[in-house]
Amino acid sequence: GAVVSQHPSRVICKSGTSVKIECRSLDFQATTMFWYRQFPKQSLMLMATSNEGSKATYEQGVEKDKFLINHASLTLSTLTVTSAHPEDSSFYICRVSGGIYNEQFFGPGTRLTVL
């Protein structure tokens, strides 16, 4: 079964609204979660690294006030795209890291479309 889940899998919203994406680790405690964004026909771009109980570390060029990350527990991290615009339309994927064997798993992704 799935080790990592993301919700929602697909979301369409109007420009200016905020969208929250959840990433859940189902089988182990994820000490670290990573958020990636992938535009069509492009590779995954790391947006931020999220550690449980501490502030996320954002990659250069990623606005921390626009992409709010909360890693409140060892099984849940959320990414909120605030005041979304059409250029934020993308495939958002989380990756979790943890467990006794430092396992790594990708979530199934969330397709965001901003109209």
Next chain:
Amino acid sequence: QKEVEQNSGPLSVPEGAIASLNCTYSDRGSQSFFWYRQYSGKSPELIMFIYSNGDKEDGRFTAQLNKASQYVSLLIRDSQPSDSATYLCAVDGSLGGGATNKLIFGTGTLLAVQP
């Protein structure tokens, strides 16, 4: 800036042939290397990882690493149409290497296996 380079393809091979996918990386200190397969609209799935110079085989897949040349490749033997996907090379961009953390992805190579 750390970079991972791949030929975007498409790489077209006939069914049953060997597909060879290549990747170069810029950070000489990188120690962990990964190959992911990504079907259209889906999140990446791990195929193989390699840490040491030389070859690592797993079924029809062989990963090859040459740290001196900063080059990692993936060979797929007896290619099947179901292998048609984008193959992403990823390098651990964490300081000091070791455990997989901050993966830096290449742009991916689209493989098309012709029946």
